[in-house]
Amino acid sequence: xxxxxxxxxxxxxxxxxxxxxxxxxxxxxxxxxxxxxxxxxxxxxxxxxxxxxxxxxxxxxxxxxxxxxxxxxxxxxxxxxxxxxxxxxxxxxxxxxxxxxxxxxxxxxxxxxxxxxxxxxxxxxxxxxxxxxxxxxxxxxxxxxxxxxxxxxxxxxxxxxxxxxxxxxxxxxxxxxxxxxxxxxxxxxxxxxxxxxxxxxxxxxxxxxxxxxxxxxxxxxxxxxxxxxxx
Numbered sequence: 001x002x003x004x005x006x007x008x009x010x011x012x013x014x015x016x017x018x019x020x021x022x023x024x025x026x027x028x029x030x031x032x033x034x035x036x037x038x039x040x041x042x043x044x045x046x047x048x049x050x051x052x053x054x055x056x057x058x059x060x061x062x063x064x065x066x067x068x069x070x071x072x073x074x075x076x077x078x079x080x081x082x083x084x085x086x087x088x089x090x091x092x093x094x095x096x097x098x099x100x101x102x103x104x105x106x107x108x109x110x111x112x113x114x115x116x117x118x119x120x121x122x123x124x125x126x127x128x129x130x131x132x133x134x135x136x137x138x139x140x141x142x143x144x145x146x147x148x149x150x151x152x153x154x155x156x157x158x159x160x161x162x163x164x165x166x167x168x169x170x171x172x173x174x175x176x177x178x179x180x181x182x183x184x185x186x187x188x189x190x191x192x193x194x195x196x197x198x199x200x201x202x203x204x205x206x207x208x209x210x211x212x213x214x215x216x217x218x219x220x221x222x223x224x225x226x227x228x229x230x231x
Contacts, residue, residue, distance in 0.1 A: 002089035004028075005065035007056045009035040011047070012220060013073040020211050021073050028082025029069065033059035049139035053132040057143075060126055070122045070141035071157075074217060076209040078156040085123065085155065095142050095150045096123035098157040104200055106163060106213035112199035120157060121150060137178055158209050164218050168193040171219075 006029045010018055022032060035055050037047055060068045067089050071077075077098075088096065100118035101109035110116070124142045131146075133139040161167050172192040203209075 002066040003030045003064055004067045004069060004086070004089060005031045005033050005060050005063045006069045006071055007033045007035070007060045007063075007065075008071050008073055009037050009052055009056060010073055011037045014217075016215070017073045017217055020214070021071065021076065023211055024076045024209060025069070025071070028086060031063050031065075033063040033065070035059050048136050050132065050134040050136060053139050053141065056141075057126070057130065057132050065126045068124055068126050070124075072159075074160045076158045076160065078158070078207045079210050080206065081155045084153055088123070093125045093127070093148055095121050095146070095148050097121045097150060097152045098123070098155045099153075101156050101158045101203075103158055103160050103163050103213070104195075104198065107208075108200040108202050109158065110162075110198060111201045112197055116201075119152065122157065123153070124148070156203075156207055156209075158203075160213060160217055161219075162192070163213060164216055167217075167219050 006022075006025045008018075008021065018034075025032075033056070035052065037052065056070065057068075069085070085096075088094075097119045098121075100120045102115055102118065104110045121140065121142045125148075130143040133144045161171060169192075175192075
């Protein structure tokens with residue numbers, strides 16, 4: 001039977017947020033691999049994502065993973081995710097994309113414009129010889145230079161950070177400063193904090209995540225604006 005390991009990295013996230021991530025996934029994953037980056041957060045405004053991805057891949061290998069689910073502490077998968085994902089472990093090798101739902105309220109996500117079209121590739125088979133991205137920023141969470149097909153799954157991945165209004169501007173500033181720090185083309189991140197024309201959709205019955213959003217997750221003020229880190 002293939003072993004599925006959920007891998008995450010933590011820097012400034014509170015312990016309760018990590019604990020709730022593990023509670024969300026523990027009913028159907030076989031193990032966890034944590035990359036602790038908290039020491040670096042004290043000296044680096046934005047860690048090198050390529051180096052972090054390599055550490056995550058190695059942590060998964062050390063945990064005996066056959067398949068890897070890459071997640072962040074401020075993300076949750078819907079409760080039915082295991083029913084859709086577990087059968088894949090005995091099928092074809094592929095890179096699988098989940099539907100990203102940006103939560104703007106504890107039980108509602110944004111669907112206007114591009115917000116309703118977001119996808120994230122997070123599930124892949126762990127194989128020898130794989131190469132992770134070496135990009136300093138915006139590094140994919142799955143292996144690159146692979147001939148594996150990229151397939152979509154009808155599984156919701158809920159991102160919690162945007163629920164608290166204070167986080168929206170801080171996140172936009174963080175991305176802008178990180179791109180400047182690493183000398184890459186700067187994108188327009190102002191839309192992260194804009195809510196004009198926002199349209200929200202309630203989580204459908206049967207697509208909830210457990211545990212729910214139980215307390216505010218606010219990025220520490222000490223991390224803003226120049227000390228914010230990777231989502």
